[in-house]
Amino acid sequence: MTPKTRRLAALVPAVAALGAAAAPAAAATHVTLSEVLYPSPLTSERIAGAPHMHPVIRFEAALDNGAGGAPDAVGQLAFTIDRRQIAPGALTRLAQLPSGTRVGFIRLTAGGHEWTLLPMLLSGKQLTAGAPPTVSGSIVAPAELASALPGGIPFSLSSGKGGSLVVTVNLRDARGPAASAGVDLNPTRMRLTLFGVYRAKDGSLQPVTYNRSTRTELLHNTLTVSPCADGSCTAFGPATTASVSLHLPKVTGLIAPHTATYGAVKTGFSGIRYPGDAVELWEQHGLDDFVQVPGAFSHAAQPTHFMTRATLRTVFDAKGVMAHPATGRYAVASIEGGSAIVAEADNLTTVHLAKPRVSADAAGSRLHLRVRVPGGDRHVIVRVTLHGATVVRTHLKGQSVTRNLPFRAGAYRVTATVPGARSSHATVNVSR
DSSP: OOOHHHHHHHHHHHHHHHHHHHHHOOOSSSEEEEEEEEOTTSSSSSSSTTTTTOOEEEEHHHEEEESOOOOEEEEEEEEEEEEGGGGHHHHHHTTTTTOOOOOEEEEEETTEEEEEEEHHHOOOHHOTTTSEEEEEEOOOOOGGGTTTOTEEEEEEEEEOGGGOOEEEOOOOHHHHHHHHHOOOOOOOEEOOOESSSOOTTTTTEEESOOOOSSSSSSEEEEEEEBBBBSSSSSOOOOOOOEEEEEEESSEEEEOSEEEEESSEEEEEEEOOOTOEEEEEEEEEEETHHHHHHHTOOOEEEETTTTEEEHHHHHHETSSEEEOOOBBBOOEEEEEETEEEEEESSSSSEEEEEEEEOEEEEEEEEEEEEEOOTTOOTTOEEEEEEETTTTEEEOOOOOOOEEEEEEEOEEOOOOOOTTTTOOOOOOOOOEEO
């Protein structure tokens, strides 16, 4: 090694250290926020974005350290909702509700656990002369934390800047008891669902959300995440903010077919959309979820009109348990950036299996029976009976099944069934 080479080699560690010092550190808490508006199940409303509607608001927050790892210890999450999405006087009316009134749900992923549909229950209020009230409540703790958090996880509803509504979830006081129970209550995902209306004591529906009837405007909602500044979370560190925007009011609509054949391409979906928005075909699942229909394809017939084709089948999880039925109420989601506004079809779409195609060929003392169900899949069960007794019960392989049976004359009844759709039948007469 020459003297010059030795000098250059000696500089390498210093240059590497300088580069490491200059490189920006990964964000301690990185947050993304999305929003879905969908029709309230307590009303007959179907179009969540239309004027005068009271949609359910669902926020979805994803938190990490900017590199896919866990975020810094989260002490508080504050969701701020634009005042133009809130019904006038909503906070005052909420303050008059009795303790135990449910105003929404939380879905929480933390410490290797996922908890769904945790009720948000009101518990009290704080009144200050000349100022809007602050309404307090608690999120019912999941079973694993019921003894550690008998009072649940605190939240509050308050008035923010410009008349916005702020929903604050306070994890600071819950983190310690949860840790004592062996659960790290540091969220990586949180879904907050706020009802659009609630039912008062007299049975009337009182609004929380409201779409103005004025011209369409761009609305902004934010999430502010405050990390714990120390191990006991007695104070908060610098906050991280995420936002999502959407136009309201926004009219979208879906016309859905009344019937469809399982596994066959259906082209009877059409509707109107907000210009420039993408559209997706969704189906409601449970109280707080919509799922996109697999393989659905939409195209714009005009700037404000679309058509969609889809192959409708029941969706199953990895264990073969039905997750989403084929028969149901379908909806269109109007997608704008990180927001989606849902419009449901007026009618249910009933999906039925195609009529089985059956062939039966006698060969000496044997009967070669073949059943094909067009559009079927491995979840479809075929049952063949003769004189009321079952001779075959099996799942399809692909779209068909074949069996060699002892020859017996008579009328063979074939029934095809699958969870989430209507069954179908066929009969074949066998004789010499």
